[in-house]
Amino acid sequence: MPESVFSFILAHQGDAADPELLRWIKVQLDHIFGSGPWAVVAIMGFIILAIPILVGAVYLIQANRRAAADTIDSEPIQEDGQEQERVP
DSSP, X not given: OHHHHHHHXXXXXXXXXXXXXXXXXXXXXXXXXXSOHHHHHHHHHHHHHHHHHXXXXXXXXXXHHHHHHHHHHHSOBOTTSOBOOOOO
16 A cells, blocks of 8 residues: 555656746736736736635625524514513
């Protein structure tokens, strides 16, 4: 068993990716965005910053909805329309 793990580690490719493939991807992205590498950096930076902001905004919206729903459900109302007094 240890021999197979060791041979797997030795057989593993050391490069992160094929350099030709990375060059092709870069050329395709430059062709799509047209403005050069700074356009890609700006777009990727915007996406990276927008994701946590969007998650935080959704969290705050849901927290406000839950708080509003809890206040409506937590105040029992009697049949005559008056609120019932809560005993601690």
